[in-house]
Amino acid sequence: MQKDLISNQLSDVEKTKTLLQASVKKYAPFDTEHIYTPDELEYYDSLSFRFEKCVEITINFFRSLELFIFAKQSETLRDRLLVMQKIDIIEDIDFWVEARLLRNQIAHTYLSEDLEDVYQEIHDSSQELFNTIARIKDYLAKQAQKEEDAQK
DSSP states (O other), X not given: OHHHHHHHHHHHHHHHXXXXXXXXXXXXXXXXXXXXXXXXXXXXXXXXXHHHHHHHHHXXXXXXXXXXXXXXXXXXXXXXXXXXXXXXXXXXXXXXXXXXXXXXXXXXXXSHHHHHHHHHHHHHHHHHHHHHHHHHHHHHHHXXXXXXXXXX
16 A cells, blocks of 8 residues: 555656656756747746656655655654655755755746746756656665565
């Protein structure tokens, strides 16, 4: 039952990663001199939304994974991230804290100069998300192999 939940949630993480990768692949730096039409801004809105969603769904997955592995949940995000770091799923706790702060910055940024920085940071930070998702898959594959070996 819990294994199915983890599998379904990982599938959701993978879907958000795929959408974010598509946006990152099309990335063109925001030009503060250009006056964007609403249609042109849709790409940047999509990029930021997909980044936010990928961060949040991955953090939510961490909670489920922690419960699945240890049968308990950390009380704070920082503690949960420490657990994920301990099992070698994430390298940098600060990245995840900053990614959540970036989410808030996205919602409250209106000046072109600031938007340029925000979109560039999203683009640059996305690779860390992709790396983490690859590490999750590696971790789960190793755990499945250990389980299979133990049953032999």
